[in-house]
Amino acid sequence: MTFMQRLGAAAGLIEQRLSELLAECGPEKGERLAAAMQHALLGGGKRFRPFLVVETAALFDVPAEKALDAGAAFECVHCYSLAHDDLPSMDDDEVRRGRPTVHKAFDEWTAILAGDALLTLAFEVIARPQTHRDPAIRAELARLLAHASGGRGMVLGQMLDLAADKRGEPASPTLDHVRRLQALKTGALLAASCEAGAVLGDAGSDHRAAVRRYGEHLGLAFQIADDLLDAEGDAETVGKATGKDSAAGKATLVSLLGIEAARAQLDEAVRGAERELEPFGEKAATLIEAARFTASRGH
Amino acid sequence: MTFMQRLGAAAGLIEQRLSELLAECGPEKGERLAAAMQHALLGGGKRFRPFLVVETAALFDVPAEKALDAGAAFECVHCYSLAHDDLPSMDDDEVRRGRPTVHKAFDEWTAILAGDALLTLAFEVIARPQTHRDPAIRAELARLLAHASGGRGMVLGQMLDLAADKRGEPASPTLDHVRRLQALKTGALLAASCEAGAVLGDAGSDHRAAVRRYGEHLGLAFQIADDLLDAEGDAETVGKATGKDSAAGKATLVSLLGIEAARAQLDEAVRGAERELEPFGEKAATLIEAARFTASRGH
Numbered sequence: 345m346t347f348m349q350r351l352g353a354a355a356g357l358i359e360q361r362l363s364e365l366l367a368e369c370g371p372e373k374g375e376r377l378a379a380a381m382q383h384a385l386l387g388g389g390k391r392f393r394p395f396l397v398v399e400t401a402a403l404f405d406v407p408a409e410k411a412l413d414a415g416a417a418f419e420c421v422h423c424y425s426l427a428h429d430d431l432p433s434m435d436d437d438e439v440r441r442g443r444p445t446v447h448k449a450f451d452e453w454t455a456i457l458a459g460d461a462l463l464t465l466a467f468e469v470i471a472r473p474q475t476h477r478d479p480a481i482r483a484e485l486a487r488l489l490a491h492a493s494g495g496r497g498m499v500l501g502q503m504l505d506l507a508a509d510k511r512g513e514p515a516s517p518t519l520d521h522v523r524r525l526q527a528l529k530t531g532a533l534l535a536a537s538c539e540a541g542a543v544l545g546d547a548g549s550d551h552r553a554a555v556r557r558y559g560e561h562l563g564l565a566f567q568i569a570d571d572l573l574d575a576e577g578d579a580e581t582v583g584k585a586t587g588k589d590s591a592a593g594k595a596t597l598v599s600l601l602g603i604e605a606a607r608a609q610l611d612e613a614v615r616g617a618e619r620e621l622e623p624f625g626e627k628a629a630t631l632i633e634a635a636r637f638t639a640s641r642g643h
Numbered sequence: 644m645t646f647m648q649r650l651g652a653a654a655g656l657i658e659q660r661l662s663e664l665l666a667e668c669g670p671e672k673g674e675r676l677a678a679a680m681q682h683a684l685l686g687g688g689k690r691f692r693p694f695l696v697v698e699t700a701a702l703f704d705v706p707a708e709k710a711l712d713a714g715a716a717f718e719c720v721h722c723y724s725l726a727h728d729d730l731p732s733m734d735d736d737e738v739r740r741g742r743p744t745v746h747k748a749f750d751e752w753t754a755i756l757a758g759d760a761l762l763t764l765a766f767e768v769i770a771r772p773q774t775h776r777d778p779a780i781r782a783e784l785a786r787l788l789a790h791a792s793g794g795r796g797m798v799l800g801q802m803l804d805l806a807a808d809k810r811g812e813p814a815s816p817t818l819d820h821v822r823r824l825q826a827l828k829t830g831a832l833l834a835a836s837c838e839a840g841a842v843l844g845d846a847g848s849d850h851r852a853a854v855r856r857y858g859e860h861l862g863l864a865f866q867i868a869d870d871l872l873d874a875e876g877d878a879e880t881v882g883k884a885t886g887k888d889s890a891a892g893k894a895t896l897v898s899l900l901g902i903e904a905a906r907a908q909l910d911e912a913v914r915g916a917e918r919e920l921e922p923f924g925e926k927a928a929t930l931i932e933a934a935r936f937t938a939s940r941g942h
Contacts, residue, residue, distance in 0.1 A: 371794040377802045381794060428759060433751035452732035453809070456755065457802050460727060460762065464793030467766045471786035479779035486785050487770035494763030495670040495680060503676045503756050510752070 347633040354398060354408075355391040361412045362386060362419060369468050370461070380450045380458035381465075384427040385420065388441035393418040396537040396562075397544070399631050400555050403624050404545020411544050413475040414485055418537050420466035421493045427459040429502060435509075463493075476544065484543050492536030501529025508594065517595040526597065531563030538562070554620045561617035562635050568610040569642030571598040607642070614639045646932040653697055653707075654690040660711045661685060661718060668767050669760070679749045679757035680764075683726040684719065687740035692717040695836040695861075696843070698930050699854045702923050703844020710843050712774040713784055717836050719765035720792045726758040728801060734808075762792075775843065783842050791835030800828025807893065816894040825896065830862030837861070853919045860916035861934050867909040868940040870897040913938045 345353070362385055371378040394415025401411035430437040430445040431452060438448050447455035469475060470485050491497060504525040507513040514521060538559030542552040575598045598606045617635035621628035644652070661684055670677040693714025700710035729736040729744040730751060737747050746754035768774060769785050790796060803824040806812040813820060837858030841851040874897045897905045916934035920927035 369790075369793075369795070371799050371802075375794075375799065375802070376806065377794055377799055424759075428755060431752075431755065433755065451809075453730075453805050454802070456727060456730065456732065457798050457805075460723075460758075461794035461798040463759065463762055464789050464798065467785055468789035468793060471770075471782045471789060473782075479782040483770045483772075483778040483781040483785070486766055486782070490763050490767035490770060491668075494668075494767060495674075495676055495760035496668070499756050499760040499763065500670050500674065500676055503670075503674070503753070506752050506756075507675065510750075 347630065347637050350630060351390065351392075351395055351634075351637075354395045355389070357408070357412060358391040358394045358415060358419060359386065361416050365413070365416055365465070365469055369465055369472075376450070376454065377458060377461060380446055380454045381461055383443075383449050384446045384455075384458050384462060385423045387443070389419075389423070391415075391419060393422050393533060393537040396534065396559065396631075396634070397540045399634070400538045400541025400558075401544045402541070403555065403621075403627050403631070404542065404547050404551070406541070406545045410476070411541065413469055413472070414540055414544055415537075417466040417470040417475070417485070417489060418533065418540065420462045420469065421489060421498075422533060424459040424462035424466070425493070425498060425502070427455050427462070431455060434502075434506060478546075481543055481546065485540055488536050488539060488543060492532040497528055497532035497536075498530075501525055501527070501532065505529055517600075519597070519600045522595050522597055522600060526567045527560070527563065530567055531560060534563040534566065535559030551623070554623065558617050558620040558631065558635075561613045561620065562638060565610055565613040565617065565635060565639045565642075568597050568606050568613065569639055571596040572603065572606060572610070572642035575599070575603065610639050610642050646929065646936050649929060650689065650691075650694055650933075650936075653694045654688070656707070656711060657690040657693045657714060657718060658685065660715050664712070664715055664764070664768055668764055668771075675749070675753065676756060676760060679745055679753045680760055682742075682748050683745045683754075683757050683761060684722045686742070688718075688722070690714075690718060692721050692832060692836040695833065695858065695930075695933070696839045698933070699837045699840025699857075700843045701840070702854065702920075702926050702930070703841060703846050703850070705840070705844045709775070710840065712768055712771070713839055713843055714836075716765040716769040716774070716784075716788060717832065717839065719761045719768065720788060720797075721832060723758040723761035723765070724792070724797060724801070726754050726761070730754060733801075733805060777845075780842055780845065784839055787835050787838060787842060791831040796827055796831035796835075797829075800824055800826070800831065804828055816899075818896070818899045821894050821896055821899060825866045826859070826862065829866055830859060833862040833865065834858030850922070853922065857916050857919040857930065857934075860912045860919065861937060864909055864912040864916065864934060864938045867896050867905050867912065868938055870895040871902065871905060871909070872940055874898070874902065909938050 366381060366385060370381055397415035397418055398408050398411045426440060427446045429435050430440060431447055437445050439445065446458055466489065467486055470489060471482055476482050508517065535556050539552060539556040542555045614635050618632050621631055665681060665684060669680055696714035696717055697707050697710045725739060726745045728734050729739060730746055736744055738744065745757055766785055769788060770781055775781050807816065834855050838851060838855040841854045913934050917931050920930055
């Protein structure tokens with residue numbers, strides 16, 4: 345199987361499990377809230393975060409089906425964040441993955457509540473005995489997910505990003521500021537997805553730290569590749585409007601570093617990701633491909 | 644100590660602990676997000692949900708300081724829900740507890756993100772080892788809190804309430820519909836706060852079910868008293884505008900039952916609450932006072 349086929353197969357499993365979890369723990373089918381949550385959660389997306397949970401868990405011999413629910417919880421958080429980011433008072437986007445955003449398909453208050461319910465669902469799923477037989481692991485997964493996605497993680501990153509868009513703050517963003525913003529907004533949840541696999545596998549602290557650092561390198565590669573695509577890609581390949589950030593005069597890693605230096609950092613991030621997984625030998629092949637694939641989008 | 648003094652003393656402890664938890668787990672002090680979370684979380688409120696967690700835990704000999712963090716997590720959820728409910732696309736309120744609502748003091752996107760971060764903080768706090776030494780209890784608290792506050796609980800109740808306000812749905816609300824809406828919107832988190840005390844005390848299933856039913860009776864009493872206040876109270880005593888629901892032509896338990904029958908149900912709810920706590924004898928005195936106090940607001 346090629347990497348894309350593995351990613352696609354995992355996405356199929358995750359999609360199925362997300363649908364089941366929504367039926368098991370979400371509002372009843374007939375409710376408007378159920379329809380809005382379904383719109384936000386199902387029917388698209390690479391499911392990259394649950395893929396990372398499942399693949400890092402596999403490093404520690406956890407079978408995919410035992411990592412699926414934890415992965416689904418991470419995806420619920422990712423999808424809630426998209427529903428809220430798209431809101432008129434935030435990024436004000438009308439289309440996502442070729443479909444109307446939640447507030448366009450429903451309305452604003454429904455989109456806010458559907459996001460709230462998805463965030464809450466993530467923690468219900470992760471805390472359920474079905475997710476792992478050991479409650480210490482479930483509690484640690486909940487703590488890890490909350491820490492990565494809250495006011496010291498993803499939400500803070502979104503806050504800094506919007507402060508730049510809406511308030512022009514800071515007036516002259518430095519490379520350090522943009523790096524921190526991106527590490528929070530995208531990197532924190534990606535790194536925690538990797539770390540979650542180690543938690544599921546009850547890994548020692550060295551191994552846990554190594555897969556976390558792999559996730560941090562991957563997050564950086566992800567972001568630089570995205571910025572390069574925005575600066576250089578054509579809309580058809582990318583599947584969404586390009587040049588958006590540069591047109592908005594927004595500071596990105598690429599605008600601050602220049603394209604050549606950004607590419608060099610992208611390559612360095614991939615080498616860093618590879619290095620962290622050396623102790624795992626052949627078992628890490630898919631995760632290494634994931635890092636290379638992530639970077640290849642920026643070349 | 645009178646009941647009001649006990650409630651006030653507990654509120655002081657909770658306020659202090661919320662402030663510490665925000666410093667320990669929230670964004671750094673200088674961040675705009677930290678200020679908005681603080682505005683939403685601190686400086687007011689009866690802290691009734693953490694009070695219930697602490698007092699039901701006391702039935703099972705859990706000292707107050709060992710129940711405080713779990714109680715604080717429930718309060719974080721309550722405060723996030725107020726910040727989101729007040730938003731322009733939801734209830735569109737400008738004042739809460741005599742202060743500007745979060746989106747008036749900051750702006751809309753900040754209020755949405757501060758709410759998201761408070762909801763996430765609730766789960767970080769509840770999952771931390773500091774909250775209880777037994778991870779099985781922490782995981783169960785997280786599951787309980789999520790279930791009560793998500794798409795089958797509080798968020799669904801808010802959804803049904805807004806569907807009535809904004810879409811006039813259903814066209815002719817029945818008593819059953821309004822009861823269900825209120826049980827979800829307010830009752831679910833109150834009942835779960837009581838149940839959390841039993842979880843903290845590692846109570847048997849009979850005792851746990853009894854304090855949960857107490858919480859359900861209390862929630863109903865809370866709602867009927869609120870509706871009676873809205874229908875009959877004068878704004879000065881109530882501390883907020885009255886007659887709001889009846890002016891809006893909104894179906895409430897009181898508008899559907901009539902004032903006399905609503906009072907009878909209120910008394911019945913208090914008797915139900917008292918009955919559930921009989922097995923706990925003298926230990927339950929404060930919780931019984933809480934039910935009577937809740938109801939007294941409607942008389």
